[in-house]
Amino acid sequence: MLTxxxxxxxxxxxxxxxxxxxxxxYFHITIIPKHRKFLRFSFQGIAYQFNRLPFGYSLAPRTFPxxxxxxxxxxxxxxxxxxxxxxxxxxxxxxREEAALQTxxxxxxxxxxxxx
Numbered sequence: 806m807l808t809x810x811x812x813x814x815x816x817x818x819x820x821x822x823x824x825x826x827x828x829x830x831y832f833h834i835t836i837i838p839k840h841r842k843f844l845r846f847s848f849q850g851i852a853y854q855f856n857r858l859p860f861g862y863s864l865a866p867r868t869f870p871x872x873x874x875x876x877x878x879x880x881x882x883x884x885x886x887x888x889x890x891x892x893x894x895x896x897x898x899x900x901r902e903e904a905a906l907q908t909x910x911x912x913x914x915x916x917x918x919x920x921x
Contacts, residue, residue, distance in 0.1 A: 806870075807890045815886050815897055821904040823896040825912070827873075830892040831865050833919040834858035834872050876918055880911065887911060 827833065836844060836856055844855040844862070858865050873889050880887060885907055886897040896911060898904035 807888055812888060812895070815888060817897075817899070819899070821898045821901055823898070823904050823908050825894040825896065825908075827892045827894065831858040831860055831862075831869055833915075834869060835919070876915065880914060885911065 834857060836858060841854045841856055844859060846853055858868060870889065870891075877887055877889060887907075888895040888897070894911070896904065896907055898907055
């Protein structure tokens, strides 16, 4: 989990910050079809199965951050400074223009991964 020390190592004087809340965070993670059978349940005689990571699944709090950190890695290698904590992203940029551009890039990139 992200610490204050790690945040402070990324921050530079004069940085611009953008905070992004990942709404319904677990539902961004698609369950591959062959594993959906393990997430089945029955309600009023009808069988259902999750196709997204469900809230209430005991491993979801561990799985979601791993998925997000893995997804962010290519952006970080490209020079984007983006931090993740629980269900929030913090984007750090040198200027307002860079912050605006990288926000669009970040949201577009994550949307492309999470739309199925």
